[in-house]
Amino acid sequence: MTILVTGAAGFIGSNFVLDWFSQSKEDLVSLDLLTYAGNLENLSSLNDNPYHHFVQGNISDRDLVSSLLKKYQVRAIVNFAAESHVDRSIHESKDFIDTNIVGTYNLLESARSYWNDLDQNLKQDFRFLHISSDEVYGSLDLTDPPSNESDPYKPNSPYSASKAASDHLVRAWFQTYKLPVLTVNSANNYGPYQFPEKLIPLCILNALKGKPLPIYGDGQQIRDWLYVKDHSAAIREILKQGQIGDTYNVGGWHEKTNLEVVETLCAILDELKPKSNGKRYSDQIIFVKDRPGHDRRYAIDASKLESDLGWRPQETFETGLRKTVIWYLENLNWVDHAASAEYQHWVKKYYA
Ligand code: NAD
Ligand code: TYD
Numbered sequence: 001m002t003i004l005v006t007g008a009a010g011f012i013g014s015n016f017v018l019d020w021f022s023q024s025k026e027d028l029v030s031l032d033l034l035t036y037a038g039n040l041e042n043l044s045s046l047n048d049n050p051y052h053h054f055v056q057g058n059i060s061d062r063d064l065v066s067s068l069l070k071k072y073q074v075r076a077i078v079n080f081a082a083e084s085h086v087d088r089s090i091h092e093s094k095d096f097i098d099t100n101i102v103g104t105y106n107l108l109e110s111a112r113s114y115w116n117d118l119d120q121n122l123k124q125d126f127r128f129l130h131i132s133s134d135e136v137y138g139s140l141d142l143t144d145p146p147s148n149e150s151d152p153y154k155p156n157s158p159y160s161a162s163k164a165a166s167d168h169l170v171r172a173w174f175q176t177y178k179l180p181v182l183t184v185n186s187a188n189n190y191g192p193y194q195f196p197e198k199l200i201p202l203c204i205l206n207a208l209k210g211k212p213l214p215i216y217g218d219g220q221q222i223r224d225w226l227y228v229k230d231h232s233a234a235i236r237e238i239l240k241q242g243q244i245g246d247t248y249n250v251g252g253w254h255e256k257t258n259l260e261v262v263e264t265l266c267a268i269l270d271e272l273k274p275k276s277n278g279k280r281y282s283d284q285i286i287f288v289k290d291r292p293g294h295d296r297r298y299a300i301d302a303s304k305l306e307s308d309l310g311w312r313p314q315e316t317f318e319t320g321l322r323k324t325v326i327w328y329l330e331n332l333n334w335v336d337h338a339a340s341a342e343y344q345h346w347v348k349k350y351y352a
Pocket of ligand 2: 087199200215223
């Protein structure tokens with residue numbers, strides 16, 4: 001049997017696949033369109049692994065997905081494929097609708113048709129695990145409790161609205177067709193292989209290049225930060241033991257303001273890579289125009305995952321961030337390759 005991982009060449013998908021092969025010899029098909037955010041280099045350590053099969057393609061391509069499901073006798077789909085950057089969704093939302101909503105719909109339909117034809121035992125064991133975000137719950141006030149699985153959806157950006165729509169489709173395919181689904185709503189991830197448009201890698205790289213570290217608005221927006229390898233462990237557990245039809249919130253229990261995140265990161269760099277002129281990296285912090293509709297606070301209540309499946313994050317924010325900074329310092333070549341011409345073009349167009 002095999003698992004099919006979509007969006008496997010992206011940040012979280014590739015971390016998940018690498019983590020999977022550190023514990024398993026089951027076949028795994030990586031399906032990825034290789035958009036600007038997908039990078040095959042993330043999976044290059046698996047080039048000689050006979051259990052890994054990479055296929056370039058779109059989750060919306062039903063012929064392709066159906067043939068992969070049959071050919072590899074897939075027992076589970078883990079769907080990471082998405083457009084994932086909020087800023088991009090504000091400037092150009094169409095790809096978010098196409099992949100996050102229509103793509104998820106097509107993937108659900110391909111899965112349903114394959115699943116319908118399976119023998120009873122295989123049918124019972126099949127899983128469609130959908131990866132989503134804490135952003136679907138919308139912005140919290142400072143005094144609100146962290147979001148739990150029964151909170152209402154209140155998405156505010158084109159990105160979070162598209163993820164919310166995909167979650168509703170997944171839920172409906174369970175309620176209506178009994179497709180055995182699981183949904184995972186995760187906090188902000190950080191760690192190796194994150195594309196350098198997101199806050200943490202962007203600030204590490206700008207700091208090293210002596211460029212400004214742009215903080216949107218007053219920098220007091222709060223996010224809950226989850227080390228990506230802790231997320232992979234949670235997904236494995238949910239795939240193994242999760243209750244069909246259920247949603248699981250995954251978070252790091254580490255709420256930080258954006259300013260705290262960047263200051264902590266600067267302090268780690270001061271220690272690991274001190275500047276030759278004796279100055280501090282935090283001197284490079286600047287405050288820039290805020291993101292429109294910028295959500296003030298996200299926070300995840302991950303206690304269901306702990307009580308039902310025994311999962312807790314292993315990393316604190318400080319240990320996870322230190323590992324992340326070290327990884328970027330040791331992999332600057334990866335960054336050069338990841339920052340493609342298309343990405344440079346986009347940055348010039350919108351962040352001029
Ligand atoms: P990413 O942008 O790094 O990777 C997305 C991957 O999907 C890329 O490899 C891309 O090539 C691929 N892809 C895009 N459209 C596709 C399509 N139509 N068909 C096949 N592949 C396609 O994103 P990420 O940060 O790794 O996020 C993965 C998932 O986790 C997404 O669903 C995202 O919404 C969710 N999520 C991310 C975070 C986070 O902090 N990064 C937090 C919560 C949830
Ligand atoms: P980001 O990494 O884009 O993830 P998301 O929007 O999915 O949470 O941003 C994390 C937070 O950091 C968010 O509140 C926006 C803020 N931010 C900045 O202040 N400056 C930046 O240059 C970026 C990219 C993000």
